[in-house]
Amino acid sequence: MGRAEERRARQRGGRRAAPKGRRAAAAGGRTGIRRLFTWKKILGTFFTLCLLGMGAFIVLYMLIDIPEGNADAELQSNVYEYSDGSLMARDGDRNREIVDLARVPKPVQRTFVAAENKTFYKDSGVDLKGTARGVLNTLSGKGAQGGSTITQQYVKNYYLTQEQTVSRKLKELVISLKLDREKSKDYILAGYINTSYYGRGAYGIQAAAQAYYRVDAEDLTVEQGAYLAALLQAPNQYDWAIAGDTGKKLVQERWNYVLDNMVEQKWLDAGERAGMTFPVPKEPKAAPGMEGQTGYLVEAANAAVKQQLVEQGVAEDLEQAKALLDRGGYTITLNIDKKKQKALEKAVKDRLTSKLDPKKRAVDADVQAGAVSVDPKTGKVVALYGGVDYVKHYTNNATRKDYQPASTFKPVILAAAVEQGAETQDGVPITADTVYNGDSKRPVVEDGEKVGFAPPNENGTDYGDITVQEAMNKSVNSVFAQMGVDVGMTEVMKTAGALGMSENLDPFPAQTLGTMGASPMQMAGVYATLANHGKQVTPSIVKSVEHKDRTIEMPDPVGQSVLSRRAADTVTSVLTGVVDDGTAQASVRDNPLRDGQQVAGKTGTSDDNKSAWFTGYTPDLVTSVGLFGEDPKTGKQVPMYKAGGVDYRVNGGGFPAEIWAAYTFGVLDEVSEFDLETEQGAGVAPTRSPSPSETPSQTPTEEPTTEEPTTSAPPSTTSPPPTTEPPTQTPTSPPPSQTQTTPPPPTFDLPGGPDEPQNNDRE
Structure with missing residues (x-):
């Protein structure tokens, strides 16, 4: 230590001066990488990104217009043919009837809001948090996530597609904001309940009301409306007629959730809610043209196609595969031989059903027949x-x-x-x-x-x-x-x-x-x-x-x-x-x-x-x-x-x-x-x-x-x-x-x- 330094040290109370680098660190507390990430720079970068994001969003908002609704209009029928190419069935026009919102009781309207979007009447049409989560999950490959508002779901159903991409989600966000500004909440709600899929081939609330309860939309009760609203989360899994024990449990929980939300929003009296019981839907009714064996054949063919859509990766699961199939446009040729099909139907009639008479014997009404005939060399x-008639007996025997x-x-x-x-x-x-x-x-x-x-x-x-x-x-x-x-x-x-x-x-x-x-x-x-x-x-x-x-x-x-x-x-x-x-x-x-x-x-x-x-x-x-x-x-x-x-x-x-x-x-x-x-x-x-000693006894x-x-x-x-x-x-x-x-x-x-x-x- 030099004399000058010793003198300065004595002046500071005997402490030796720190090295120059350490003095700089002690003075400013910043060394190396810390100088690159000061709080001012971080804050500045954050605001810059926010401004860029806002600018980009403004550009998107200006460029993206509300498109013409086309997804609904493009829905088609599916065609089913025998093995020789002759027509077996056409699944008919899309099962939908648009109804004015005024025909749907107000409490029933609110069941959908309570199920999907409690803030619907107050929000601006989007759920930024849910959309951001959806974008991140899409980018990370985690798949579709919930959280969308009713407006966003309507936009996805009617204006866009079901694909899970960032561009589609951004379009959904912009169109939802614009739609919320330009259209009334009643317009959006009507569109939502009229375009959603409820299962059983029913699109829209009117078709769903008929499919599940055999009534018009205007005659639905709150309990029935809550079930239809609950269905939208998983139409196939929650369909009471085909749901397993787990599905039935989940849809009842969802039904209770809808009604409890209505009480919370003061749309339903708590006392009235306490007296409500789960409205079990009626058995499915086959679509026109599916009478006799045709419905069973079409159902079996649809099941095979849906399974293949999943196995080929076209659909993520059977629910999505059904949605694709229900959009129509498929020509499905079956392996069914028309001659053998008629012969099998005749054999069942001649040897069984013609001999069953429920008026004489009540047990005759309990007998169901099922049969499958296969070419062992080809597997066809x-x-x-499948049963006496698809319209009369829905289950395929x-x-x-x-x-x-x-x-x-x-x-x-x-x-x-x-x-x-x-x-x-x-x-x-x-x-x-x-x-x-x-x-x-x-x-x-x-x-x-x-x-x-x-x-x-x-x-x-x-x-x-x-x-x-x-x-x-x-x-x-x-x-x-x-x-x-x-x-x-x-x-x-x-x-x-x-x-x-x-x-x-x-x-x-x-x-x-x-x-x-x-x-x-x-x-x-x-x-x-x-x-x-x-x-x-x-x-x-x-x-x-x-x-x-x-x-x-x-x-x-x-x-x-x-x-x-x-x-x-x-x-x-x-x-x-x-x-x-x-x-x-x-x-x-x-x-x-x-x-x-x-x-x-x-x-x-x-x-x-x-x-x-x-x-x-x-x-x-x-x-x-x-x-x-x-x-x-x-x-x-x-x-x-x-x-x-x-x-x-x-x-x-x-x-x-x-x-x-x-x-x-x-x-x-x-x-x-x-x-x-x-x-x-x-x-x-x-x-x-058998020898005489082995003969069966005379008494059953x-x-x-x-x-x-x-x-x-x-x-x-x-x-x-x-x-x-x-x-x-x-x-x-x-x-x-x-x-x-x-x-x-x-x-x-x-x-x-x-x-x-x-x-x-x-x-």
């Missing part, structure tokens, strides 16, 4: 029967998945066994000739331990030692329950998923009885995969889709092999025995129209006679027919005992098999034989019948009770009811001798042909 759905397929599931177990090379508990390979103990209620065993499941056979019949072939013919529950455990229920369920049934089915032994839910469409796909030698067949109802603005390629219905040819052909071979020596022989084997045609198939009848099935196939055609007991008033599943005048029970070998035979043998052009690669060969010789056993399965999802099966296929003899007939190779015919008939024997359990 060539015919479909061909695609519904809420009824149990019962014993039509048994071939899946055998397929899994052959595919996996499974063995019995004694180490014997499982083939058609493998012998099992077929006694009723025989406990299922795994690794020497009972698994707590012992299903009864039909009418408690004990078969003793019985081959797998004969067990399939007679649908012996105890055999297939044990086989499922021998294979491994996880493997059985994997095979079921690969063949086209619902994925992730619970691997419980009780599932061997077919206690899951399934549709005729799914079961047709399962059996079509077997008929196609193990190559996966996903039934496809849509042939092609054309639209001027986009290209939609439908997936190939035939996929890769999911089952070896040996396994698939072995199951087919075994299933020929069900027709020639089993539960389907009366309706199919002995049908005079058969003319030597080879047939494989399986019957099934669920617990409490709530469903009855026959799914069968030839080398060229697979058809699944299901009968379902449904209360027409409540939609609940109910038994079908004595429906159609049968002595007791509606079985899979009765009406379903008769419909199948009348249709199939009537449309086949020539007799064909299966080309099978299996040690079993193309057909199985009949085997022995008590009907098992089970919880009603819901219609929203397939029933759970932790402890399902027992199920069984009826044997080939009737309880009232004398037992055949042990040496007899073919059981005697049943002693009582179904209308139009012999029925299977009565049964108090499932088959």
